[in-house]
């Protein structure tokens with residue numbers, strides 16, 4: 140694909156007048172009426188200042204890009220109901236402050252409650268125990284400020300989503316990392332280690348379910364065991380369920396708040412959003428709730444939602460009429476998981492994948508053989524002799540890792556952007572995260588390109 144921004148804008152209509160919205164809307168309405176949505180036709184996102192496609196071109200100094208497979212947003216055209224709702228709201232031509240207690244936002248909160256009841260069996264969420272925030276990161280930061288004073292520790296099972304480490308830096312808390320055991324093609328909690336780490340200075344546990352990056356969907360038994368241990372050791376569970384809608388066939392998502400013990404549930408705050416399910420992080424809104432009034436009040440006191448009108452319109456639209464699109468999207472991604480898992484096992488022997496992920500749209504790859512082949516550690520050591528910038532994750536000088544070098548290698552030789560394991564904590568060395576929420580032809584082109592680059596290396 141070309142990186143020529145002006146040509147892209149010309150072709151996409153983004154640089155032309157808003158009248159170009161007419162055909163777009165007609166297309167969205169036709170898709171909604173037909174009830175089938177197109178995930179297969181690639182959408183060109185280049186030239187939109189996206190982290191997913193544009194940032195790697197710049198940061199990795201790529202001459203071209205076959206696929207952005209990094210940051211966790213999706214490449215698809217959005218649910219048509221979003222386009223219709225945005226276009227309707229645009230007609231008003233005024234963007235003043237929103238009254239969050241007005242009937243509109245109240246109905247919106249109710250639609251979130253209904254969605255979670257219908258889809259995830261959550262019965263304990265109410266208008267009075269839930270709040271809105273700008274994003275799940277904002278919520279995590281507010282929750283940490285509420286329950287984990289600066290200097291205290293936050294428990295996580297690793298490898299773990301890297302941006303949590305940034306939330307910890309932001310709140311002056313420290314990671315307490317319980318590395319998972321990899322056995323039989325799957326990550327598993329090291330229960331002895333987890334409990335050993337439940338020390339008096341550990342005040343919160345970030346539980347990620349489905350887990351980013353491993354794709355684990357925790358069972359009811361696992362969640363109950365975590366919940367009981369945390370209750371015993373006075374550690375508040377922050378259950379990040381942002382990937383809840385992405386579960387592959389044969390697996391079942393269990394919301395933490397549906398566990399049997401009221402005490403266990405009351406020792407938790409659940410945080411989630413449609414930002415992931417409908418790929419709306421550019422129009423972000425998130426929500427949180429706790430059945431424990433004291434925990435809820437402490438968290439709410441740290442929360443400053445700052446809603447935006449278009450975000451509200453988009454999120455209202457998906458909770459009320461986005462479910463059909465999402466169901467088809469989840470099925471498409473499930474098939475992408477099958478495709479990627481089989482392709483890598485058959486054609487890319489230098490990359491190891493375990494079992495098909497149980498959830499998320501992420502694939503966690505072990506690239507140790509590639510790292511060894513390209514001498515990534517020696518390159519990282521050489522880089523670290525030069526002066527390096529301060530990391531936003533740790534607040535300390537960045538250390539280049541072998542996973543970074545492997546990531547750069549794929550960017551420059553396969554023209555594919557992957558996330559290096561560097562920021563995913565203990566147990567992520569030489570791993571890469573691949574986002575497969577894209578049209579299958581793009582996924583295939585990326586895997587072909589990666590396989591080809593590795594063949595040339597052999």
Ligand SMILES: Cc1ncc(COP(=O)(O)O)c(C=O)c1O
Pocket residue numbers: 211273274275276277300347351379381382412414420423425
């Ligand atoms: C587990 C997890 N939590 C939170 C986020 C970020 O959520 P938000 O964009 O709502 O801040 C992500 C994004 O990738 C994520 O994977």
